[in-house]
Amino acid sequence: MMIFCLMTARVLEVRCKSCDRIIFKYLKIGKGKLWHCWKGRIIEDYSVREGEIVKCACGRVIGKDEKKWIKLKPFSIKY
Numbered sequence: 001m002m003i004f005c006l007m008t009a010r011v012l013e014v015r016c017k018s019c020d021r022i023i024f025k026y027l028k029i030g031k032g033k034l035w036h037c038w039k040g041r042i043i044e045d046y047s048v049r050e051g052e053i054v055k056c057a058c059g060r061v062i063g064k065d066e067k068k069w070i071k072l073k074p075f076s077i078k079y
């Protein structure tokens with residue numbers, strides 16, 4: 001028998017803490033803090049890339065591209 005856990009899913013607007021620009025629209029599933037963004041769940045991506053460094057258009061470093069997900073800097077974003 002298979003049991004499906006229905007968890008809350010919602011679209012988060014991940015914004016830069018410096019300039020308030022939207023960086024990602026991200027499908028967040030479940031509760032808890034956002035530490036990384038799975039790439040498959042990023043709906044819209046407004047970030048600026050410099051190699052594997054993910055930045056806001058204002059230059060603030062938001063996180064790092066680690067192939068499967070973007071590892072976020074929790075103090076650079078708000079949502």
Ligand SMILES: [Zn+2]
Nearest residue numbers: 016019056058
């Ligand atoms: Zn910014």
